[in-house]
Every structure is written in structure tokens, then in C-alpha cells.
Amino acid sequence: MPASNDRRDFLKAGAALSGAVALGLSARLAQAASPALPLPEYERFDAIGLAQQMRSGHLTALDTLEAALARVEARSVLNTVTVRHFELARQEAKKLSGLSAAGRARLFEKSPLTGVPFALKDLGVAMKGTVTTQGSVFFKDAVADYDSTLVQRYRAAGLNIFAKMASPEFGQTPTTESRLFGRTLNPWNLKLSSGGSSGGSAAAVAAGILPVAHASDGGGSIRIPASFCGLFGLKPSRGLVPMGPRMLESWLGLSANHVVSRSVRDSALLLQLTQGPEPGSRTGPVPGQVMQAIARPPRRLRIALMEQNPFGAPVHPDCLAAARGAAKLCESLGHQVEVAAPTLDVGALFGSMGIVTATGVLHTVSAREKELGRPVREDELEPLNWRSLQLARTYTADQTYTARTAFDQGARSVDIFLQTYDMILSPVTAGPAPLLGTMSLDQPYEDYARVAMQASPFTAIFNMTGHPAMAVPLHWSEQGMPFGAQFAGRYGDEATLLALAAQLEQAAPWKDRRPAL
Secondary structure (H helix, E strand, O other), X not given: OOOOOOHHHHHHHHHHHHHHHHHOOOHHHHHHOOOOOOOHHHHHOOHHHHHHHHHHOOOOHHHHHHHHHHHHHHOHHHOOEEEEOHHHHHHHHHHHHOOOHHXXXXXXXXXXXXXXXXXXXXXXXXXXXXXXXXXXXHHOOOEOOOOOHXXXXXXXXXXXXXXEEOOOHHHOOOOOEEOOOEEXXXXXXXXXXXXXXXXXXXXXXXXXXXXXXEEEEOOOOOHHHHHHHOOEEEEOOOOOOOOOOOOOOHHHHOOEEEEEEOOHHHHHHHHHHHOOOOOOOOOOOOOOOHHHHOOOOOXXXXXXXXXXXXXXXXXXXXXXXXXXXXXHHXXXXXXXXXXXXXXXXXXXXXXXXXXXXXXXXXXXXXXXXXXXOOOOOHHHOOHHHHHHHXXXXXXXXXXXXXHHHHHHHHHHHHHHHOOOXXXXXXXXXXXXXXXXXXXXXXXXXXXXXXXXXXXXXXXXXXXXXXOOEEEEEEEEOOOOOEEEEEEEEOOOOHHHHHHHHHHHHHHOOOOOOOOOO
């Protein structure tokens, strides 16, 4: 987004946008620039744009933070924030706002996102002296005594972390609902799920509270909420973004950290700033120059279109339309698309995933039990996680080892398939954003399973194989709901995925599509 040369121009632009409604132009964009909230221009910028305005002195870090916090309060009905670090962030913003122009310039040289408001997902990351609840009553007062490696890198980038965003308990469902914090609503339709497990982050970005927010993905938890909320979401390759220092490979490699964002370039820059090994890392792809990659269109790509649900079940028409529309757009840009899919042992893969995710719950709960010196009670976990915990206690070492072997064999099959194709294009989900409550962890397992199977048959494959995959917001239904298209690429080839995403963003822009809040 182009930077303005004068703050007054921003205010004039905001007024012009309000007037655009009378001309029949974008009512949603005018709503996003509503003068009822401080700094009406705030929502027009992505993270890079905000940083540019602060570096130039047109905006201050404190004004920018207060704009974000005002939107948290004004849009509190969405229920995105679980843990507040507002005063910590204010102290940092005041310090940054007091710098001289020369001091700002020096700081931005090493920390290009200095002062940009940011939030962590309330799951799987630690910020020293603050609580991460994991969305669970059992962790509601769990204070971290260290910073995650990723948090260290976010701070080194200059991000001002002011909150943690809602997640379901242990990230175990593709919606964001918990007994501890309640339901996070979808800004596009308040009756529907924002997706999960990074639904708090996605709802906040879609609602204009933040331009970008931390997210994580163990079965689709970046891509599903990105799709449901009309955002861009990239799950990196296994091992590219650090998970440590306590555990360097979460959920035996299923889980990956990154962000949900409105712009592709924000995602690319944050990947550039956070990727790479940490002390103790022994495996992972070579970090790429992703910011260079998005500066030019990709070469002509050969893309496989995977339309069939891996479970053999139907796929919702809008989900198919999103994938097929993306295929046509890619063809119009000169890429080759043909219907094809890798051959996978779906039963072995998804059965193995159940073993590994339940074992992950067991590990997480056991560590907390040791901290507290007592066992967890049944009333401190949601029913489906209590069920998973009991199942995990029956699994053998051989079952867990075999499960990881199944992931490796799946990865081998996809690697071989991607010797012929550059990417795999598919729907993100097999169904639309569901009604709130239908995927909660507080219900009978059989009822849950029927709905949850629609959420992650396409996304979870690439968690198990470790390949990078992204959700790109290219389709809106007749009812005005967003549907993403998923692209998965070769292991370690985030650069090509992001180059294509930038090309698609330019060809079919989505930044001005906003929910009418």
C-alpha cells in the first residue's frame, strides 16, 4: 500500500472513503475507515505499511497501539483476546514514541517492524512473566519463565506484543471455542465459526484489529481460519520456523508456527525474519530469500488440481468453486493446471494422526501435572480432550513410532508426485464455516467427528508430510462468505508458493474485501 506524505492526507482519505458509500462504492471499506475509532487510517495499512508510517514519523508507536486497543474494545463481541498485555505494550510504545528521527532510523535498520502491534496465539508459545492458557482451565494461571525462540525473534523484528488470542483447548478442534473463554465469532457472520485453532488471530485480523497475528497449524489451524475469515495463511515446511526451546518438534512434527495476514508481503517478511534453525536444531529446510521471491512473478508452473475428498465424501460446492476458480485464474496467468492427486494411504495417515495428537495432549497435560504436583481432574479438561487423554495412556511406543513412519511414507509419496508437478491445488476445507457449537470439544465424540471430518481432510495431509501449504482468499459465496483455495508446494519451497500468492493477490486483490462490522 502506498505511503502518504502527510498525516492530513490520511484524514482526508478517510472522509473520502465515507463519502464513497453514497456513490455506491465499497461500503465495507468505508466501515473499516470509520471515524468513530481513533486513527481511522489504521486499518488501511498492513504491518509493513504501519512500520513505514512510524519510521517516517507520520504515526507514532503509541498512537498505533492505542488504535489497535480501541478496536479490541469496540469489537469485543468477537471474543478474540484471552490474555491482555496492554500495559506492557504501552510502556514499549511510549519508549519508542520518544525516540528522535535518527534514533528511529537506527532502530528500524535492525528491526523493520518496530512498534507494529502484534498478538500471540494463546497456545504453544511462551512469553516470560505472562500466562499462556492453552485454552484450558488446567492452564489458566500457567505463567511462563522463559521466552519461546519465536517470541525472541518477533521481538527482534520490533513487534509490540499486546495480547494473546483465543484458541480451543490444546488446539484440538478446527473451531475456536472453549469452556474457559467461550466462543470466538466469525466477523463475516457472527453465527458461524471463525475456524480453528487460530480463530482468535484470524477473527482479529479480519476485523481490522491487527494487520497480522501469530498462528500455528497442526492439522490446518492456520489455513482453515484464514479460509473462513478471508485472509492469507501460510503453513511453513516442517522445521523452518522454530518451535523451541523446550520442544523442537511439536506433535512429532505435525505442528508449525507462522501468521495469518491480510497481505502476502507481511507473511513473507515475517517468515524472512523468523525462519531458520535454533540451538539444538538438526533437521529442516534451508531458509529461502522469500522477500526477493515476491518481487517478481513465478516461472510458469505445473499445478495439480486435487478435487476429490481424500475420505471419499462430498465436497461443498463453494469449496470446489474456490479451488476451480483459483485454477482458472492460474491458467489465465500462464500456468498449467490439470486434475491429478498423489496416491496416499489415507487410513494409515489419519489413524496415525489421531495417535500423535492424543499423545501430544498427554505430554502437555503430564508436564503441567508435574509443575502442580497433582493429577489433572476430569472437570479441568473438556470432554473430548479427557477422552483423548485416556486413549493416549493406552497407546504403545510401537504405535507412536509406527505413526511417525506413516507420516514419512506419506511425505515420500508427495515428494515423488511433486517431481512431476510444482504444486497441488485443492479446496481448503470440504465444507463451509459451520455454526458455532457444532465442532466444540464439549459434546459426544460421534457428533463431533461427523462435522470435524469436513474441516481438515485436505489440510492435515501436509501437516503429516511436512510440506508447506497456503490458503489464498480468492472466492466469496453468494451469501458473502469467504472461501480459500489451498496450494501446497515442495518441501522447503516457500519462495515459489509466496511468489504465486503475490501474483494472485495482484490479479485478484482481496485487501478491500472487509466484513461489515
